[in-house]
Amino acid sequence: MNNKIYVGNLSFNTTEEELRQLFEQHGSVSSVSVITDRETGRPRGFAFVEMGDGDSAATAISRLDGREFGGRALRVNEAAARGAGGGGGGGGGFRR
Secondary structure, eight states: OOSEEEEESOOTTOOHHHHHHHHHTTSOEEEEEEEEOTTTOOEEEEEEEEESSHHHHHHHHHHHTTOEETTEEOEEEEOOOOOOOOOSOOOOOOOO
């Protein structure tokens, strides 16, 4: 199992330290990153937590998915592997 976990439906007031404390109850935490909007700097309501090992990640997912935190039911699952990026565009050539 991947060590990286997606955490969604977060309160916009949730801090990285609060998430670290929550996830450390289920194993060692390597990193926590609350995602913010590039333009406004405000939280977007989700984060990524990287656990020390796959077993800790699996335990955290099973115990925290659906749990209320900050007045909201968390969505916790394995983070999808990041694609090659980019996407979109292309085509649409130019006609003479």
